[in-house]
Amino acid sequence: MAELSDAGLPRTADGKPNLAAPTPKSGDGKPDLSGIWIPVDTSYFMDLASDLKPEGPPYQPWAKALAEQRQSGIHKEDPLASACARGTRVETHGGHPFKILQMPREFVMLYETSTNDVFREIFTDGRPLPKDPQPSWKGYSVGKWDGDTLVVDSIGFNDRSCWILRWAGAD
Secondary structure (H helix, E strand, O other): OOOOOOOOEOOOOOOOOOOOOOOOOOOOOOOOOEEEOOOOOOOOOOOOOOOOOOOOOEEEEHHHHHHHHHHHHOOOOOHOOOOOOOOHHHHHHHHOOEEEEEEOOEEEEEEOOOOOOOEEEEEEOOOOOOOOOOOOOEEEEEEEEEOOEEEEEOOOOOOOOOOOEEEOOOO
16 A cells, blocks of 8 residues: 655654645745645535625525525535535535645646546646636636735536535626
């Protein structure tokens, strides 16, 4: 059985990981996000608006009706109830490990899930989002650096991948 390599991991004098160490940098000076990640905070797993006001987010009328319909059905049509669900909520909020491969022109994210065939590409080569992307489980993503923050825009999700609603005021 293979073991995870942590040869480059900064450590304290007692051998524990040094979480206060400076962020590792890639060859271009940007933060190096490569490695295996495990989500710790899964509070957004079922409710992306869980930290908003107690009365809930300001839904557009169509979105409020849809959210109420889904809640009244006890999430029976939730994509997560399907064995083939490969949506965004599974990847980022399900508590499963994932691996980031950071390259100069793209990031690739590999997800450990029940099917182990889930991946996402985030292109960082300066291309624009396509005008009419082919709908898919992970959509189509492009990213750019804003200082040390990777900003990712995604479009083109199929309607089976996740339940994300548009907020009032969004275009």
